[in-house]
Each structure stands twice: as C-alpha cells, then as structure tokens.
Amino acid sequence: MPSGLLQLFTAIGEIIYLTRASIRELFKGPFEWRLIITQLDLGGIDSWSITVLAAGFTGMVLSLQFAIGLEPFGASMYTGKLVSLGIVRELGPVLTALLVGGRVGSGYTAEIGSMNVTEQVDAIRALGADPVRKLVMPRVFAMTLALPLLTIMADIIGCLGGLCITVLEVGVTVRFVYEQMVETLEIVDLLHGLSKSVFFGYLIGMIGCWNGLRTYGGTEGVGIATTRTVVFISVAILVSDFALTRIFLAIYG
Amino acid sequence: MAETIIEFQGVSKSFGDKSVYTDLNLGIRRGETLTIIGGSGVGKSVCLKMLIGLMRPDSGTIHAFGESVTTLDEKGLLHLRSRIAMLFQGAALFDSMSVEENIKYPLVEHNWGTRAEMDKRVDEVLDMVDMPGIQKLKPAELSGGMKKRVGLARSIAIEPEVILYDEPTTGLDPVNVRRINGLILSLQERLGVTSVVVTHDMDTVFTITDRLALVYEERIGFVGTPDEARAHELRYLTEFIKGGRGTLSEDL
Numbered sequence: 001m002p003s004g005l006l007q008l009f010t011a012i013g014e015i016i017y018l019t020r021a022s023i024r025e026l027f028k029g030p031f032e033w034r035l036i037i038t039q040l041d042l043g044g045i046d047s048w049s050i051t052v053l054a055a056g057f058t059g060m061v062l063s064l065q066f067a068i069g070l071e072p073f074g075a076s077m078y079t080g081k082l083v084s085l086g087i088v089r090e091l092g093p094v095l096t097a098l099l100v101g102g103r104v105g106s107g108y109t110a111e112i113g114s115m116n117v118t119e120q121v122d123a124i125r126a127l128g129a130d131p132v133r134k135l136v137m138p139r140v141f142a143m144t145l146a147l148p149l150l151t152i153m154a155d156i157i158g159c160l161g162g163l164c165i166t167v168l169e170v171g172v173t174v175r176f177v178y179e180q181m182v183e184t185l186e187i188v189d190l191l192h193g194l195s196k197s198v199f200f201g202y203l204i205g206m207i208g209c210w211n212g213l214r215t216y217g218g219t220e221g222v223g224i225a226t227t228r229t230v231v232f233i234s235v236a237i238l239v240s241d242f243a244l245t246r247i248f249l250a251i252y253g
Numbered sequence: 254m255a256e257t258i259i260e261f262q263g264v265s266k267s268f269g270d271k272s273v274y275t276d277l278n279l280g281i282r283r284g285e286t287l288t289i290i291g292g293s294g295v296g297k298s299v300c301l302k303m304l305i306g307l308m309r310p311d312s313g314t315i316h317a318f319g320e321s322v323t324t325l326d327e328k329g330l331l332h333l334r335s336r337i338a339m340l341f342q343g344a345a346l347f348d349s350m351s352v353e354e355n356i357k358y359p360l361v362e363h364n365w366g367t368r369a370e371m372d373k374r375v376d377e378v379l380d381m382v383d384m385p386g387i388q389k390l391k392p393a394e395l396s397g398g399m400k401k402r403v404g405l406a407r408s409i410a411i412e413p414e415v416i417l418y419d420e421p422t423t424g425l426d427p428v429n430v431r432r433i434n435g436l437i438l439s440l441q442e443r444l445g446v447t448s449v450v451v452t453h454d455m456d457t458v459f460t461i462t463d464r465l466a467l468v469y470e471e472r473i474g475f476v477g478t479p480d481e482a483r484a485h486e487l488r489y490l491t492e493f494i495k496g497g498r499g500t501l502s503e504d505l
Binding site for chain 2: 114115118119120122123125126127128129130
C-alpha cells in the first residue's frame with residue numbers, strides 16, 4: 001500500500017478511536033461542566049465577531065452578484081430568494097466552519113501540542129487523570145454544540161446583509177425582500193445547513209485535538225502541527241460538505 | 254537487605270526501527286535511592302515512563318508492589334500512580350492553572366478529602382519544598398528551579414511511596430542543583446520514600462545515591478554502590494564517573 005494511503009487510514013483509525021473514547025468519557029462519571037463551559041466560551045462565544053463579519057459580507061456580495069447577474073433576464077426581483085437559500089443551505093454553515101475551524105482548531109492543536117511536547121499530557125496521566133477526559137472530550141463537545149449556534153447567527157446576519165444590498169441595488173422595499181425570504185425558506189433548509197454544521201463542529205474539535213496529541217519535536221513540531229491542522233480541517237470540511245449535501249438532499253429533499 | 258518492590262525483567266522497547274532496550278533487568282529496593290545514569294538519548298526516561306504505564310514495553314514484564322504493570326487496567330493504573338509519583342524533566346506544570354490548582358490536581362483525581370483538607374495539604378507540601386505562600390502564582394511567573402520544586406510538591410502531595418525523578422537538576426544553576434539534591438535527600442529521610450533518579454549529573458549521583466545503575470548498550474550495564482562503581486572495570490562507567498575528565502577515547 002502506498003505510504004500516503006496508509007497514513008490516511010492510520011489517521012482515520014486514530015480519530016475513530018479518539019471519538020469512541022471521548023463519547024465514553026462524556027457519559028462516564030460526573031459531567032465535566034467547568035471544562036466544557038470554559039471551552040464553549042473560548043471556542044464558541046469568542047468566535048462570534050469573525051462569524052458576523054464573514055456572514056454579513058458574504059450575504060452582501062452575494063446579493064450584489066445576483067442583482068447584477070439576473071438583470072439581463074429581468075429576474076433581479078428574485079435576488080432575495082437566491083441569497084437566502086444560498087446562505088442558509090450552503091454558505092452559512094461552510095464559511096462559518098472554515099473560519100471558526102481555522103481559528104479554533106489551530107488553537108486546540110497549538111495548546112495540546114505544546115502540552116504534549118512539555119510532557120504536560122503525560123503529567124495528566126501520571127497524576128491519575130485521563131487526557132481524553134480533560135482535554136479532548138470538552139473541546140469536541142463544545143465545538144459540536146457551538147458551531148450550529150454560530151451558524152444560526154451567521155444565517156441571520158448573512159440574510160440581513162443580503163437584504164440591505166438587495167434593497168439598495170434592485171430598488172425594492174425592505175418589506176418585499178423580507179417577505180420573499182420568509183416565504184422561500186423552509187424548515188428543511190435550516191435543518192439541512194445545521195445538520196452539516198454539527199458534523200463540521202465535531203470535525204474541527206476532533207482534528208484539532210487529535211493533531212495536538214500526536215505532536216512531537218518541540219516548538220518546531222507545534223508549528224508544523226498547527227499549520228497542518230488548518231489544512232486538514234479545511235479539506236475535511238470541503239470534502240465532507242459535498243458528501244453530506246448529497247446525503248441530506250436524499251433525506252430532506 | 255530491603256525487599257525488592259519494583260522489578261524489570263527482560264524488558265525490550267523500540268520506537269520505529271530505533272531500539273532503546275533489548276533486555277532490561279533491574280530491581281529497585283524499598284527505601285533506597287537508586288540513580289540511573291547513561292548518555293543522552295539512551296532511554297533513561299523511557300524506563301521511568303514504562304514503570305508507571307505511560308509507555309508499554311514491547312516485551313518482558315515490569316512488576317511493582319507484586320503486580321504486573323503491563324497488564325493493569327485503568328483502575329489498577331490509577332491506584333499504581335497514587336503510590337508511584339513522577340517529577341517530569343521540565344516539571345510539566347499545567348500553564349493554565351495556578352500553583353495551588355496544580356498541586357490540587359492529583360488530590361482531586363484521587364479523592365483526597367474535603368476542600369479544607371486539600372488546602373491544608375497544599376500548604377504542607379509547599380512548606381516541604383521551601384516555597385510557602387506562592388499558591389496564587391502561575392507557572393509562567395516561576396523560575397526553572399522554582400518550577401521543579403512546585404512540580405516536586407505536586408508529586409508528593411498524594412504521599413507516594415516511590416518518587417521518580419526525571420533529570421531533576423538538568424538546566425539549573427549550582428545553588429538550585431544543591432537545593433534540589435537536598436530536597437530529594439530530606440524527603441527520603443522524612444517520608445521514607447523510595448527514589449529513582451534519572452540524571453547525568455555526577456554531583457547529584459554521588460550526593461544522593463545508595464546504588465547506581467548504568468544504561469549501556471540497551472541494557473543495564475552495571476548496578477552497585479558508588480564505591481563499587483569506582484572500582485569497576487567497565488571503561489564506559491569509569492569515564493562516565495570521572496565526568497569525561499581524563500582521556501576519552503573515540504569508540505565510547
């Protein structure tokens with residue numbers, strides 16, 4: 001087997017193992033409230049600004065493009081429809097995941113990786129605790145919970161941005177675009193996007209932690225691992241987005 | 254002679270294609286201070302990590318207090334780690350926590366007792382390492398020597414029977430080296446613990462050692478008292494003890 005393929009399968013195996021261990025730790029013994037809330041705060045709440053910024057401008061530029069692109073067909077009126085669908089089903093979940101993934105996932109790898117190369121991960125075990133319980137589980141759980149919530153926010157802000165620009169560019173009323181969006185969006189569209197973001201959240205937490213735990217080679221190793229995490233998370237999100245979209249289209253229609 | 258409480262038998266360990274141990278045999282007796290010496294990168298720390306189950310040997314057995322470490326389950330390992338504590342090379346204090354939270358960490362994990370009892374224990378162990386009143390500081394505010402001493406306080410908090418020291422004096426100034434050596438000795442006398450010290454600092458070796466073991470060619474090349482070591486004919490050992498003074502031949 002080529003070594004690249006072997007590495008991929010090893011990585012998938014390790015991630016499945018770590019996932020199983022995290023799920024076990026989540027339900028075993030007292031619930032780790034404090035650790036999970038800390039991670040929700042650091043990874044979730046602190047990511048709101050970047051989410052708002054990205055979603056707002058994406059909605060704006062999207063409606064700009066549609067308003068002008070649909071003009072020759074006399075269909076600029078439908079800009080609000082297209083923008084809201086595009087944001088809620090696709091761009092909201094994926095852009096949020098990519099940005100938060102870069103921000104939070106790399107942070108996880110840097111922190112756990114540094115702990116690993118300074119033997120703090122070994123120390124956790126030597127002092128009678130479990131690194132999966134103390135480090136991995138709270139982060140993965142927090143991210144899986146936080147990303148869908150961030151995505152809802154991104155959806156709202158994205159649509160708002162789209163609404164503003166549509167009104168300015170197409171010359172329709174706010175009320176018109178608003179009603180058009182409300183009419184267009186169905187609950188399955190939201191479910192479709194949120195289901196994906198739950199999985200993306202898990203991917204961000206898991207890849208960040210997994211790559212941190214396998215960091216070696218001092219501070220240089222931490223740098224390499226952190227960079228890799230950003231690439232791994234981005235690729236994983238983009239590839240799984242396609243697969244998940246295909247699956248959810250089959251489920252939700 | 255005191256009973257042997259820890260025993261390595263025929264242990265081998267390799268990382269990838271780099272073999273570290275092929276046939277490691279070593280017994281550690283109750284109450285003694287055993288130092289493990291050897292060149293850099295020969296796997297002295299690996300030996301300590303295998304002993305508390307942080308690494309698994311490829312083959313062979315390790316017994317501690319009559320139990321086989323390699324076959325212990327999670328619960329068994331937890332109990333073992335309450336009896337054998339380890340001081341890591343860089344102290345491995347948790348950066349995100351204060352000194353107090355660091356020392357409480359093992360107390361919480363091993364269900365030491367009430368909050369007040371834990372607070373009292375933190376005071377006690379900080380006194381033992383001569384650093385009272387620094388509970389609220391963060392590890393980043395401490396010097397290298399202070400970190401080691403806090404790390405030591407954290408290791409002894411749960412009253413272990415055996416303490417493993419991974420290069421406790423490496424990278425410290427002479428004053429701190431002497432202070433750490435003094436602490437190792439006084440803990441030995443006051444608490445009656447067994448100490449296993451990995452080092453390549455010969456001053457440390459001769460200050461604190463009852464017996465020393467030399468890692469040489471992927472096994473223990475020599476075990477004995479410092480006096481026996483001086484008289485031993487193994488060239489590598491005598492060179493090591495002299496600290497590289499004298500003639501050092503290329504083939505070493």
